[in-house]
Amino acid sequence: MRYILQGFLILGLTFLTQIGGVAWLLSLSMPRRTLRLALFALSYLVLWAACLWLAPLGGRVALPCHGTGHATGPLEMRSWLTCALNRNYVTPDLKATLERTAQTMQDRHPGTITQVLDANFPFIDGFPLLPHLSHKDGRKADLALYYMRDGQYLAGKTRSPLGYFAFQQGPSDCPRKWPTLRWDMGWLQGLFPDYQLDPQRTRDLLAVLQADPAIGKVFLEPHLVAEIGANEPKIRFQGCRAARHDDHLHLQLAPRDG
Ligand SMILES: [Zn+2]
The missing domain is CATH 3.30.1380.10 (Muramoyl-pentapeptide Carboxypeptidase; domain 2)
Structure with a gap:
């Protein structure tokens, strides 16, 4: 059941923001929920900023x-x-x-x-x-x-x-x-x-x-x-x-x- 919920969450975040699912996946390496949320926020921020540089390589700005x-x-x-x-x-x-x-x-x-x-x-x-x-x-x-x-x-x-x-x-x-x-x-x-x-x-x-x-x-x-x-x-x-x-x-x- 937990895996199904996590799967839906990752899918939902991916369809909402494209990078959110990846950020959530990275956060799963943390043992506690608070740490997980903190790592999710940090990963999301880093990925969000990285998009500004990476997207132009694929033709979007x-x-x-x-x-x-x-x-x-x-x-x-x-x-x-x-x-x-x-x-x-x-x-x-x-x-x-x-x-x-x-x-x-x-x-x-x-x-x-x-x-x-x-x-x-x-x-x-x-x-x-x-x-x-x-x-x-x-x-x-x-x-x-x-x-x-x-x-x-x-x-x-x-x-x-x-x-x-x-x-x-x-x-x-x-x-x-x-x-x-x-x-x-x-x-x-x-x-x-x-x-x-x-x-x-x-x-x-x-x-x-x-x-x-x-x-x-x-x-x-x-x-x-x-x-x-x-x-x-x-x-x-x-x-x-x-x-x-x-x-x-x-x-x-x-x-x-x-
Ligand atoms: Zn439209």
Whole structure:
């Protein structure tokens, strides 16, 4: 029984952070629980730092986490937790694209902060960043939507702490069908502040992504696309089985040539 529990723990930590399972395995060499937890924390920290150096060898780089929550530049990670869990890695191409996009948005609307939510793990093509099945090659990332209150843009703020799960409600043609990743999380919705979507910035962001040849596709829920009046051909519906995209926006690089 103990071995099964340990197995689940290692698997869970691996799927959550990619390196957590290895850190836990290392900690098992300690006889007492407190020592084990201490070695786990230390191993995790060392492995986390090592990723910053090792991931570029395999073609992924970390999106910088300093400044998270302090809005020091046009692009930032939404949450330090995403960084701590190692979910902020992308290919150098995608990093450059995100920086370019955020800079353009800030040029058009001074003070605009573009925030990245989940990206990818540091290693291994094909290893998905659950629950995002497609975030497995460093070429995909999720962006927070832009919000406002009483018509005023809220720089660096999202309705939910992680940027996910605070859905903008609207009509949908999706039937309620199992299995699905299309969670509604109705029980959570009342907890989030009632910010409104910033239609101007969101529309401009979509136009910037449309104009960038590096970008292949963008996923956003059809009712939001209709609401803000965007009709860029790169904006697609992700399908009814995938997660809702009216709490965030997903983008991915265009396929490589050849
Ligand atoms: Zn995504």
